[in-house]
Amino acid sequence: MTEVVQQDLASERQVQTIDSETPFKRFVSEFFDSKTASVALFILLSIIILAVIAPWITPQDPYDLAQVDVLDGRQPPGAEAFSGYTMWLGSDGAGRDLYSGILYGLRISLSVGVMSGFIALLIGMAVGLLAAYAGGRAENVIMRVVDLQLSFPAALVALMLIAILGKGVDKIILALVVAQWAYYARTVRASALVERNKEYVEAAACLGISHARIIFRHIMPNCLAPLIVVGTVQTAHAISLEATLSFLGVGMPQTSPSLGVLIANGFEYMLSGRYWISVFPGIALLVTVVSINLVGDHLRDVLNPRISTGGGKAK
Amino acid sequence: MPNTLEVSGLKTHFLMRAGVAKAVDGVDFSIAKGEVMGLVGESGSGKSITGFSIIGLIDPPGRIVEGSIKFQGEELVGAPEERLRNLRGNRIAMIFQDPMMTLNPVLRVDTQMIEALKAHQNIGKKEAWTKARDTLGMVGIPAPDERMRAYPHQLSGGMRQRVAIAIAFLNEPDLIIADEPTTALDVTIQGQIIHEAQNLCRRTGASLIWITHDLAVVAGIADHISVMYAGKIVEQGNIDDVIDRPAHPYTVGLLGSVPSANNRGQRLYQIAGMTPNILALPKGCSFKERCDRRTKTCEVSPEAVERNHRTFRCHHPYFEEVEV
Amino acid sequence: MSAPLLEIRNVSKRFVKKLDVAGKIAARLGANISEETVHAVDNVSMTINKGEVVGLVGESGCGKSTLGRVVAGIHNPTDGQVFFEGQDISALEGVRKREVTLAVQMIFQDPFASLNQRMRVEDIIGEAPVYHGLTTRSEKSDYVDEIMEKVGLDPSLKKRYPHQFSGGQRQRIGIARALAVKPRFLVCDEAIAALDVSIQAQVINLFMDLREEFDLTYLFISHDLSVVEHIADRVLIMYLGRVVESGITEEIFDRPVHPYTSALLAEAPRLDQRKREFAPIKGEIPSPLEPPSGCHFHPRCPHAIGDCSRQAPALEVVRRNHIAACHLRERFG
């Protein structure tokens, strides 16, 4: 007989795995497979960084009246300010340096967008999870409210709310939250409904684990992927919605000028040929919103529930 | 007359970021007219990709990188797409595990069947309709006149599979490739489908490749059997030879792990370890890490050897034990 | 004699598909739609003694999983009762209720969907025992190691996520999760159907080893007759929600009485039958929404007589340890 190599045979306990990449690593490498998305993410991160460090890289604090000189007003791009710095993007009617104004405006636009998006996400997630898990009448009632909300254009909802509540940063955020939570609720409910019927939820019930724990420890983490996608896209919506409101003059106050306010302020000068006052903030807004959307779109592709390779044999 | 199908040295690889998946890596077999070959293997062993390669449905990143597929003497590897399309559904047909791969959900059964006929034959509409209906009847569909007007979603899983089989047989092909057509079906329905397929093949003289992971099904219908493991056929031969006197340790293991009345309540023979990841195959014999007969020789990949009425890839086949 | 470990008495489970708003309006307007009721399980009784393995066989949609879920306490029965050690489980409260909940655990078919993809293996297995105080947070790690060893998983893999395991390993994780709460009864619902042949044998062996080590009792649900024949002591055959035949395994496989059982056995492919003629019974499995009258099997039964479509046969004793529901059971018995 042949000599059998005496080695302890890899038995049932074989340490071999199908896929040793962590989900996160794989996610990252797949995300960067797309050039468009990588570029968009790079731009988006640059925008965020610029917004955060704005006070240190701008020649002027546009809110500090002491630093703003009306005589610098309406200067074309490249003009020199009285205090000596070059206004590369020109200045607006009040004499604010546009470059500084845009970066500070970005800070406000981004933080309003992100904050309202985040609050709407939390509310929408709780409502959606509850609806999906409770089922029956509770779900029906909740989802009718969501449908009703979604049948109105978000801008209209926000406008009506502002009309009732009045102006102010907190009011704007509130309006944006109200205009958006339903999107999150619908998304979460859809994925929670799928998850709720999976066997791991039945297993948890069988193991005597409480409802609250099943909802928050088991179902919720599995609903996050679509939420992240909707979250990015909705944040972009919130930013443009806020700009729209500001442009209409019911948004952010002049004391904290967002990009929308800057665009609105410049609008009156458009006809007199001083295009830059509106156009540059407009471009900044466009680039921000488009890059968020591109990132969000690609996230949607990458976060799609994947079919893992494995020894599983589908019946 | 040439064999219906001769596959030799077939390699179909998928070139991916994570590496090259050698889904099919040197497969040889031939099928004579009217023969039934069972192609068995576990998930991921390359059975379906072998089937897809034959009908020329490999999409990038997959590619046939080597080998030859001769259908009635005609080389299919490298043949123009036009020619393949002409053969597909006409001389060579495929049946899938999921009948919806064949069926169009928004078209009625009759529309689809008449289309399939007219695509390859010069036939009048009326004649086509009659032929389609008769074929439905042949695969055991009750009241075929009515079913002709149904949409696929109005049919049960078993019915859909029958319609898919009827479509496959419409143009009386010379070769049918059936990829796990009964895996998703219940025992009694599986029995019906096998029965219909067997009858049709016998009647039309078509050759059949029946792909499955179920050895017992193959034992019931095939003349020949090919056992696949990690992209290679590790043993093939006459059904009685292979099942009653398996040579390759993998075949032996597979047969041993099927529960039966003889080993009631006892521990089953089990093959150690798990089905390998095609991207990280061991050097030498792919089965080596799970094999209890391996020796140092097995570090070299075994070539296909023909002996005792079969072909196998193993340095230490089981029947040698008797000789020593 | 003491009470059987588990008993179900006249259990039925019906699912009612309620009409949605559009459906309700359509129904008002005279469209021919109404609420649909599925009799997933129809008046089933059985007892399972300690240490037994009972196989439950039938084709898809016949109510196997539903019955398993009722036994495991995931579904409440629409009618009938489930007893654990002689106690009606719907009447239990407090500590005893939790005890019984944990005592009956389920192993699922789908090795992907039955594990939470976002949890580490350690938490999947260790969550319930910590939650119920079977172990402490600080001892959880050792506790999990021990159970992973028992089911043949390497404890050093416990920080991994389910997707990093093969189908067979995942199924072991599911088994470990159930074992972690020290169950006495396991409902295995097609627990090996999704696995490769070579891996199936490993998992069947594991079930048999665990049975001995932990003194477990099983309800083993499968559509695969040869697997059931291999591991079960007793077998129940279901057809469209009803038990049509049951008895000890040798009886059922060697001397089946019900024509449906005979058909199943005849159709099941077997290694020792070569180039055989499949001689299938005719017809489709009827929809459980509108089961045939009388004996549900009559439209497909080769022996059906006039009575069969009018009157449902009751389960009656054929021989010792063998009951069947067929009007002609005496002829076949």
Ligand SMILES: Nc1ncnc2c1ncn2[C@@H]1O[C@H](COP(=O)(O)OP(=O)(O)OP(=O)(O)O)[C@@H](O)[C@H]1O
């Ligand atoms: N499009 C693809 N891209 C990359 N790899 C692929 C692709 N399709 C198949 N493969 C790989 O090729 C190998 C063989 O696949 P194949 O579908 O032929 O297996 P199979 O034997 O039919 O399995 P099953 O029994 O599960 O149907 C597998 O490892 C699979 O992962």
Ligand SMILES: Nc1ncnc2c1ncn2[C@@H]1O[C@H](COP(=O)(O)OP(=O)(O)O)[C@@H](O)[C@H]1O
């Ligand atoms: N949650 C449910 N809601 C409605 N119908 C169901 C539900 N669960 C099962 N059913 C129905 O009950 C019948 C029996 O199902 P099941 O027990 O899953 O069958 P099996 O496991 O034998 O394949 C089927 O017709 C199925 O569609």
Ligand code: SF4
């Ligand atoms: S070649 Fe060696 S390792 Fe491979 S199957 Fe044969 S004995 Fe086993």
Ligand code: SF4
């Ligand atoms: S009762 Fe009648 S129809 Fe039903 S199985 Fe018996 S003989 Fe067949």
Ligand SMILES: [Mg+2]
């Ligand atoms: Mg396949």
Ligand SMILES: [Mg+2]
């Ligand atoms: Mg089931």
